[in-house]
Amino acid sequence: MPALPRRTVLLGTLAGALSGALPYPEPANPSRRAPRQPSLPDPFTLGVASGDPSPDGVVLWTRLAPRPDAEDGLGGMPDRPVDVEWEIAEDEAFTRVVRRGTETTTADVAHSVHAEPAGLAPDREYFYRFRTAGHLSPAARTRTAPAPGAPVAALTVAAASCAKFGAGYFTAYRALADDAPDLVLHLGDYFYESDEGEVRDPGGPEPTDLTGYRRRHAHQRSDADLRAAHAVAPWLVVWDDHELVNNWAGGDRGRSPDRRRAAFQAYYEHMPLRRASVPRGLDLQLFRRVAWGSLATFHMLDTRQYRAPRGSGGSITGLDQERWLLNGFRTSGASWDVLGQQVFFAPRSGDGHKSDTWESYAGSRERVMAGWLDSPVRNAVVLTGDEHVHHANELTLDDRPAGTELVTTSVTSGGDGGDGDGDGGDENPHIRYREDRRGYLLTRFTPTELRADFRVVEQVSEPGAPVRTSASFVVPDGGALTRA
Ligand SMILES: [Fe+2]
The missing domain is CATH 3.60.21.70 (Alkaline phosphatase D (PhoD))
Structure with a gap:
């Protein structure tokens, strides 16, 4: 069975502060250790996805699999923890990043990543992507739900x-x-x-x-x-x-x-x-x-x-x-x-x-x-x-x-x-x-x-x-x- 929720670290960004994003807490003890990112071929072959939007967040998904058809079902990943960074921006070019974080994933969950960023603005379009081991995932579009009870035109x-x-x-x-x-x-x-x-x-x-x-x-x-x-x-x-x-x-x-x-x-x-x-x-x-x-x-x-x-x-x-x-x-x-x-x-x-x-x-x-x-x-x-x-x-x-x-x-x-x-x-x-x-x-x-x-x-x-x-x-x- 998988290890339950992996560590999430939210990193503040100047862009976030300037973009009018809601304030969010700094981590109490920001990790200073080097990220765990082994040398890999491109691991983002399975793409990215998002789901279950709320007024202040959405699930961001990917799975690391440099060899998706690997016989053991583990996608060609080494059996060790890997840190995957994610970021969310207001624009497709990622010039206005409003949230960043890191998830550590393991072979127990086939190196899948489920990030649950919070603190986003309601009823907004966002763009997200992942990064690990020098590779950048495809960027994708997502959105948050409107605030509870808020009027929605369509x-x-x-x-x-x-x-x-x-x-x-x-x-x-x-x-x-x-x-x-x-x-x-x-x-x-x-x-x-x-x-x-x-x-x-x-x-x-x-x-x-x-x-x-x-x-x-x-x-x-x-x-x-x-x-x-x-x-x-x-x-x-x-x-x-x-x-x-x-x-x-x-x-x-x-x-x-x-x-x-x-x-x-x-x-x-x-x-x-x-x-x-x-x-x-x-x-x-x-x-x-x-x-x-x-x-x-x-x-x-x-x-x-x-x-x-x-x-x-x-x-x-x-x-x-x-x-x-x-x-x-x-x-x-x-x-x-x-x-x-x-x-x-x-x-x-x-x-x-x-x-x-x-x-x-x-x-x-x-x-x-x-x-x-x-x-x-x-x-x-x-x-x-x-x-x-x-x-x-x-x-x-x-x-x-x-x-x-x-x-x-x-x-x-x-x-x-x-x-x-x-x-x-x-x-x-x-x-x-x-x-x-x-x-x-x-x-x-x-x-x-x-x-x-x-x-x-x-x-x-x-x-x-x-x-x-x-x-x-x-x-x-x-x-x-x-x-x-
Ligand atoms: Fe069917």
Whole structure:
């Protein structure tokens, strides 16, 4: 298991003082020892990432791996502690640096770095980069969340899921990066454990231990389009099943605890998550809330880890998480309450039914929707992954309008697709739109409306295919889903 939080040293800078940054404390005993930076080839092959923004900070991530495909899963790093410096600036040229610090990382966490700078200004764009052993990482863009309750004019959020490396090219990630959203939601199946490679090398055999999962994550990050998507904005990530194994759910806790521990450890090491998500025993704390001023609150759910028996008395979130969620609705002051989660939420009759979705936990679903209607929630929006098909769904409870579900298709899983637009037909009239090409979802929230653009890639079997918007929908504040 990893050593818990590594030492962070904040170094004051003149630039920070001049830029009007908030005052922050000098370290009580600034370290004077020489930095531990062995001679290395370029260790920044996996890129950088940021995540979980708050009004005064954001997680900065990288992992040192001069040889990402190293057999032992340790990226070609020596088995010793290494100091990695990070810096955050107001400008892309890093002439106005507002924070600097150093993290010491070790082989226990595959030389991953999770820095959690604080003291940043709310609702601001920043740029960050890392440095070690004479190498400078790529620079990337991130941003802080607005102050609690502050008015926000607009927020652009991209959502993506299901990026099976072997199934095709990550053109969707490149297009998502070009759209320059403020925030990216990743809704699960960040990678696949499968060894299938219909279009590209999936990255070796199916992983079952820590070495295997680390190598699979590193292989995923070898894709430049994915690295570009990480570099454009902070991400809020939740997992689905393939980060461990196809269709796993809470009930499998005891079946393969070593594999579960390995997958969770590697997931934490490679995602821009806060220390609250350091795995403990068989668990990894992933459900959490991120507020975006008075405009939106993101309730990021984990529908895999805590499932309690199916049926109306069962819960897909587990009862603790459900209570946490309903409490969040009760205290909501946001224009939009957004659930970022894995599996299909809306009811569905006929062929489309999949047994591991909310359909098998109808009581759970009703309690969540009742929670919206019995609380100050103004507009409820569920953002969903897993389906590999874009959907726009109206959500109702006992014939009362309750909210909207927008399902993003896969980045690559399922291959090119292309049977075209459709809807849910007579059996599922609340399913207003379906499109089975690959792509991602681009949304724009304002106090008066939510706009959703369903983005599709013409094909993923070839690199660089054209990307277009296949359909757009609008939800006015307090209103119903309408095709734009
Ligand atoms: Fe998937």
